[in-house]
Amino acid sequence: MPPRKPASKDPEPLPRSARKDLTRAKLLQAALTLMGEGRSFTSLGLREIAREAGLVPNAFYRHFRNTDELGLVLVEDVGITLRRLLREARKMDVAPRDMLRRSVSVYLEYVKLNRLQFLFISSERSGGSRILRLAIRNDVTHFTNEMAQDFRIRGLYAQLPTASLQMVCGMIVMTMLAAATDVLDLPPDQPLLEAEMSENFVQQLKIILFGATRLNDALTRS
Amino acid sequence: MPPRKPASKDPEPLPRSARKDLTRAKLLQAALTLMGEGRSFTSLGLREIAREAGLVPNAFYRHFRNTDELGLVLVEDVGITLRRLLREARKMDVAPRDMLRRSVSVYLEYVKLNRLQFLFISSERSGGSRILRLAIRNDVTHFTNEMAQDFRIRGLYAQLPTASLQMVCGMIVMTMLAAATDVLDLPPDQPLLEAEMSENFVQQLKIILFGATRLNDALTRS
DNA sequence: ACGATTAGTGTACGAATGTACACCAATATA
DNA sequence: TATATTGGTGTACATTCGTACACTAATCGT
Numbered sequence: 001m002p003p004r005k006p007a008s009k010d011p012e013p014l015p016r017s018a019r020k021d022l023t024r025a026k027l028l029q030a031a032l033t034l035m036g037e038g039r040s041f042t043s044l045g046l047r048e049i050a051r052e053a054g055l056v057p058n059a060f061y062r063h064f065r066n067t068d069e070l071g072l073v074l075v076e077d078v079g080i081t082l083r084r085l086l087r088e089a090r091k092m093d094v095a096p097r098d099m100l101r102r103s104v105s106v107y108l109e110y111v112k113l114n115r116l117q118f119l120f121i122s123s124e125r126s127g128g129s130r131i132l133r134l135a136i137r138n139d140v141t142h143f144t145n146e147m148a149q150d151f152r153i154r155g156l157y158a159q160l161p162t163a164s165l166q167m168v169c170g171m172i173v174m175t176m177l178a179a180a181t182d183v184l185d186l187p188p189d190q191p192l193l194e195a196e197m198s199e200n201f202v203q204q205l206k207i208i209l210f211g212a213t214r215l216n217d218a219l220t221r222s
Numbered sequence: 223m224p225p226r227k228p229a230s231k232d233p234e235p236l237p238r239s240a241r242k243d244l245t246r247a248k249l250l251q252a253a254l255t256l257m258g259e260g261r262s263f264t265s266l267g268l269r270e271i272a273r274e275a276g277l278v279p280n281a282f283y284r285h286f287r288n289t290d291e292l293g294l295v296l297v298e299d300v301g302i303t304l305r306r307l308l309r310e311a312r313k314m315d316v317a318p319r320d321m322l323r324r325s326v327s328v329y330l331e332y333v334k335l336n337r338l339q340f341l342f343i344s345s346e347r348s349g350g351s352r353i354l355r356l357a358i359r360n361d362v363t364h365f366t367n368e369m370a371q372d373f374r375i376r377g378l379y380a381q382l383p384t385a386s387l388q389m390v391c392g393m394i395v396m397t398m399l400a401a402a403t404d405v406l407d408l409p410p411d412q413p414l415l416e417a418e419m420s421e422n423f424v425q426q427l428k429i430i431l432f433g434a435t436r437l438n439d440a441l442t443r444s
Numbered sequence: 445a446c447g448a449t450t451a452g453t454g455t456a457c458g459a460a461t462g463t464a465c466a467c468c469a470a471t472a473t474a
Numbered sequence: 475t476a477t478a479t480t481g482g483t484g485t486a487c488a489t490t491c492g493t494a495c496a497c498t499a500a501t502c503g504t
Contacts, residue, residue: 015471015472016479016481019471019481020481038352040350042264042349043264045460047460048460056484058463058482058483059483062480062482063481126345126349127262127345127346127349130260164425167426171426174397175396181348203389206433207393207436208433209433210433210436210437211428211430211432211433211436214433215428215432238451241451241501267490267491268491268492268493269490269492270491278453279493280454280493281452283493284450285451
């Protein structure tokens, strides 16, 4: 004879708030999933997202006022992802030989690992809702600033005024995002194209770093 | 007594095909106008565009099968605009001093002049319909290639293999597009911010050109 | 001059969307 | 244990959309 609780039902006796967070996460994931299927976030509807999450349309309102608000949470998550990337990059610490190439391949792996998030920022950074655009731009700017700060700490380009250093980091970030965009809409498992793309990426960074070095040296001599 | 034709009516006795081209242009312009009002092209509907053009929804079909097809025509127009830009750049010919800064300011003027078109590619380049994205990427690639060819003709970076030269031009174009995006969503008539942005742009190009020079020199010496 | 072509209109329909309201059942609070 | 909260459901409605069909009137080809 079964116990008081039939055991087959009641799969998760969680506190209500935990359940809420769970379905909220389902909504966020649903949006990402749909984007993974080629839809652009801007074109997603509240009903569509709820449906993908296995919910009735109205349930959406229990978590977000509208799709833009959901998008902002996604941006927030991206911010966390970027911070984690920086933290891992910092670990990679002092330069062995071809550290650049290694960084690049680590980064590209990271992009593929967080595919949907990068897809999201890549397509919404200049795309749809003004609010989202600004939020993403904000995240990217923060990322850039932290990178500049890291450069400072490591004594790289020590002669450059902060503004210039930030500009250089801005170029690096821009290049990183462009590279991410490229890997992402590369047909999957094309190791040849991907290697070529990756090599291109390395060369681009080299150019930026060369240029920055020269800028730095010019200031050193004066 | 008025002549056979009442004269007050009949504003344009044009051949039919010309009239057609004219309303077609109205549709294209309508799409651009709507984008100028903050809408993203992807989010525009056939009805909306027709309405803005002063037409009944069905009239749209006499010119385009769907909005994507209209978008492709817009991309084509952008291609023409870019070609014109290159032609004018070629005229500017041999380098007086601070040619770079001049080029930049000419370019930024050009962007503001063709505001809506640049707004269009900037937001659809990574944004919405796959077809449009590819078409735009194609245009940008062509632009890049022509720029590389111009470099070749002028004997710039003569030591660089074609692939590297194209990569350098790719970086320049990427930087140009990013700068365009920046001017475009700058609040209008902020000469201070714009000047700062423009100066940043110049510095970025300098870095790329420095880096490319170094790459070229390395190959020269070997 | 006359019949064919066609740019643009009018009406209509099914599908999808955002949102409002009433409701339920389980959890939380007292 | 009684009550209030609340995550989720069901129904409903106005709006918008893409598109199909029939129609008109002006232009074109012969």
